[in-house]
Amino acid sequence: MRWPILLSSSTTRLLRFTFLPFQTHPFSHNKFSTLNLNPIANPTTVRDTLSSYNNDWKRALEFFNWVETEFKFQHSTETYNLILDILGKFFEFQQCWNLIHRMRNNPYSFPNHTTFRVMFKRYVSAHCVDDAVVTFQRLNEFNLMDETSFINLVDALCEYKHVIEAQDLVFGTKKTSNLSSNVDGFDVSSNNTKIYNIVLRGWYKLGWWSKCWEFWDEMDRKGVQKDLHSYSIYMDILSKGRKPWKAVKLFKEMKRKGIKADVVVYNIVIRATGVSQGVDFSIRLFREMKDLGLNPTVVTYNTIIRLLCASYRYKEALTLLRTMHHNGCSPNAVSYQCFFASIEKPKLIIELFDGMIESGVRPTTDTYVMLLKKFARWGFLRLVFLVWNKMEKLGCSPDASAYNALIDALVEKGMIDMARKYDEEMLAKGLSPKPRKELGTKVLGGESVEE
Numbered sequence: 055m056r057w058p059i060l061l062s063s064s065t066t067r068l069l070r071f072t073f074l075p076f077q078t079h080p081f082s083h084n085k086f087s088t089l090n091l092n093p094i095a096n097p098t099t100v101r102d103t104l105s106s107y108n109n110d111w112k113r114a115l116e117f118f119n120w121v122e123t124e125f126k127f128q129h130s131t132e133t134y135n136l137i138l139d140i141l142g143k144f145f146e147f148q149q150c151w152n153l154i155h156r157m158r159n160n161p162y163s164f165p166n167h168t169t170f171r172v173m174f175k176r177y178v179s180a181h182c183v184d185d186a187v188v189t190f191q192r193l194n195e196f197n198l199m200d201e202t203s204f205i206n207l208v209d210a211l212c213e214y215k216h217v218i219e220a221q222d223l224v225f226g227t228k229k230t231s232n233l234s235s236n237v238d239g240f241d242v243s244s245n246n247t248k249i250y251n252i253v254l255r256g257w258y259k260l261g262w263w264s265k266c267w268e269f270w271d272e273m274d275r276k277g278v279q280k281d282l283h284s285y286s287i288y289m290d291i292l293s294k295g296r297k298p299w300k301a302v303k304l305f306k307e308m309k310r311k312g313i314k315a316d317v318v319v320y321n322i323v324i325r326a327t328g329v330s331q332g333v334d335f336s337i338r339l340f341r342e343m344k345d346l347g348l349n350p351t352v353v354t355y356n357t358i359i360r361l362l363c364a365s366y367r368y369k370e371a372l373t374l375l376r377t378m379h380h381n382g383c384s385p386n387a388v389s390y391q392c393f394f395a396s397i398e399k400p401k402l403i404i405e406l407f408d409g410m411i412e413s414g415v416r417p418t419t420d421t422y423v424m425l426l427k428k429f430a431r432w433g434f435l436r437l438v439f440l441v442w443n444k445m446e447k448l449g450c451s452p453d454a455s456a457y458n459a460l461i462d463a464l465v466e467k468g469m470i471d472m473a474r475k476y477d478e479e480m481l482a483k484g485l486s487p488k489p490r491k492e493l494g495t496k497v498l499g500g501e502s503v504e505e
Contacts, residue, residue, distance in 0.1 A: 100127065104136045109419070109453040110483050111144045131163045135172055142176025144484050147185070150176075158196065165196050170203060174210035183219050186210065208249065212256025220256055224249055250278050255287050263295035282313055289322045298326035317343070321353045328361040336361055350381065356388050363396040385410075387418045394424055400434060407441075416448070423455045430463035438463045454485040465492050 100121055107114035118137045121127045134157050141149045150173065157163045170189060177186035190207050193199035211220035250273055257266045270288055273280060285308045292301035305323040309315065315323075320343045328336035340358060344350065355378050362371035371393065378385050390410045397403055407425065410417065422445045429437040442460055445452060452460075457480045464473035470492055480487045 097130065097133070100129075100133055101136060104133065104140065106449045107451050108140050108143070109451040109485070111140050111146055112483070113451070114140045115149070129163055131157065131166055131169065134163050134165075135168050138169065139172045139176065142172060142180075145176075145180055147177070147182075165198070167198060167202050167206060170196075170198060171206040171210070174207050175213065178210045178214040178216055181214075181216075183211065183216055187223075205248065205252070209252050212252050213259060215256070215260050217253060217256035217260060220253055224253065247279050247281055247284065251281075251283050251287060254284070254291075258287060258291045258294070261294075263291065266291045266295070282308075282316060282319065285313065286316075286319045286322055289319065289326065293322060293326040293329065298330040301326035302330060315348075317348050317351055317354065320348060321351070321357055324354065325357045325361070328357070333358070333361040333365055333367070350383060352378075352383055352386050352389065355383060355385070356392060359389060360392040360395075363392050366396070368393070368397070385413070385415055387415060387421045390415065390417075391421055391424055394421070394428070400429065400432065400437060403428075404437065404440070407444075411444070411448070417445070417450070419450060419453050419456060422450065422452070423459055426456060426459035426463070430459060430466065433466070435463055435467050454480065454487075457485060458488050461487065461490070461493075465490060 103117060104114055107117060114137060118129070118133070122129055134153060138150050138153060141147075141153070154165055154169065154173075157165050157169070170193060173189050174186045177183070177189065186207060190199070190203060193203050208220050208224055211217065211223065250269075254266065254269055254273070257269055266288070270291075273284070285304065289301040289304050292298065292304065302323060305315070305319065305326075308319070320339065324336045324339050324343075327339055336358060340350065340354065343354070355374060359371045359374055362368070362374070375385055375389060378389070387410075390406060393406055394403055397406075403425070407417075422441055425441045426438055429435075429441065438460065442452075442456075445456065457476055461473045461476050461480075464470075464476070473490075474493050477487045477490075477493055
């Protein structure tokens with residue numbers, strides 16, 4: 055089933071350019087023909103529009119091709135990389151390679167390191183490790199088979215929980231996959247701090263805390279020179295691994311060794327201190343950081359706001375939110391999500407949500423999903439649709455999590471026909487609905503979900 059592709063009203067406003075007026079295309083059935091687009095399309099607007107379709111690859115690709123054919127828009131490597139990321143998210147790898155072949159024939163859009171970093175990321179996130187390695191082996195065709203590409207491949211493997219394969223690729227300690235043979239000709243130093251940091255972070259992403267501690271000790275045994283990034287990763291590991299007091303201890307050790315902390319390290323230790331000693335001690339570190347001339351980032355403020363909200367000190371958190379602008383740091387969606395996660399009053403949440411949008415902060419998909427699930431759990435279907443309609447109005451294409459949150463809410467209220475409509479809409483977009491016995495949907499293998 056194919057649903058018509060229509061642009062939201064907010065996207066239509068986004069695509070109104072200030073130069074020459076767009077004359078309606080003679081083929082009135084064109085899905086984008088009602089837009090008032092300038093023939094000289096603004097690259098920023100094209101990028102923003104593609105990003106708004108990141109959960110709908112068909113619409114994104116149609117827009118990508120349409121703006122090129124209708125207005126002779128010259129796609130750059132950057133816009134190609136955006137569409138490749140969207141297509142790869144939905145495993146449309148053949149489409150990706152078709153576009154890469156188009157890129158290499160145009161000097162203005164020739165593939166770069168980011169292009170193949172996207173491909174590595176999307177292949178590995180789909181657990182197609184061999185395809186990622188084969189892609190790396192093809193990089194001689196693009197004069198990109200170098201250390202940067204190799205590190206991008208290792209980073210993708212570690213980012214998406216294929217750390218064992220990454221270790222085999224780098225150190226050759228495991229021969230089962232024969233990945234180590236793919237790096238012949240590269241001088242991968244056995245004590246390369248950057249590589250070790252990437253692998254350490256990979257174990258962190260897996261949440262294998264004992265392996266993280268073991269690998270940290272292995273770095274010492276092999277004489278790897280630990281840098282600030284090493285310490286920041288391991289402090290985060292200790293904090294997330296339910297040993298925040300050890301993260302604080304490591305911070306003090308790092309300072310004794312004369313390693314100058316940066317904002318990232320302070321952000322981590324502020325959180326660890328808040329968890330282990332309370333938010334007031336975090337605020338002291340926050341002031342210490344400012345006294346050292348380090349400007350807090352939005353992550354710093356969000357960390358304090360989250361700790362305050364967790365302690366039910368909402369007034370102080372709101373005061374901090376309002377002072378961020380005066381300190382040259384604007385709140386983002388996560389700043390507000392700290393409040394949404396803790397507050398239990400629907401009216402206050404909606405007021406904050408509206409204030410967030412009015413202040414120019416754009417909600418992310420995670421913001422919408424958080425609110426959809428929360429209101430659905432409370433049984434407030436009207437508020438669920440209020441959030442859903444706001445999402446569509448602001449041009450954010452729903453992902454699988456958003457659809458599933460809405461469908462769950464509808465099923466819970468017994469609105470099966472409407473739930474089935476959104477279930478079918480998900481399938482039409484290439485998204486995967488949850489199997490639900492109420493809708494007669496099927497699990498993998500073709501069997502229906504039964505009572």
